[in-house]
Amino acid sequence: MAADTHKQDTFLTIHNSGSTNFPGYTITINDAGSGTLVYEECRYAPERPQCQKEDKTFPLQTFQLSPIRQLLSQIGSIQNIPGHSCIKSISMGSTTNMFYQGQKSGDISCINSSDPPLYQNLKKEVDALIAQATRSS
DSSP: OOOOOSOOOEEEEEEEOOOSSSOOEEEEEETTSOEEEEEOOOSSOTTSGGGOOOOEEEOTTOSOOHHHHHHHHHHOSGGGSOOOOOOOOTTTOOOEEEEETTEEOOOGGGOOTTSOHHHHHHHHHHHHHHHHHHTTO
């Protein structure tokens, strides 16, 4: 097997903690728009159908990164992203964090309409990346 000669620098990592009934996952997106989706084992009843998820690998240019690059540039440090908590179900609640340039964000899923539009737009872009990666998996 030939070694990959293209160095893949990580641009952004999105981690969802999962919940009682659904597995957590990590999406790693590289600078060139390639990436991976890796699921964790369900905490309880891993034999359930919703826990039977397969990891994925995405080729170059799968993810369109221009919008999120622009937003992250405007935000500067992701530690500026509002880190407030929100009400979640005990059994269905999960947290979603981003890792970018060596920093970790607060829970992106708690960004809401009372937050500045810049952060609301970031949440929409992150949600779109998650939807694209997890579709039919």
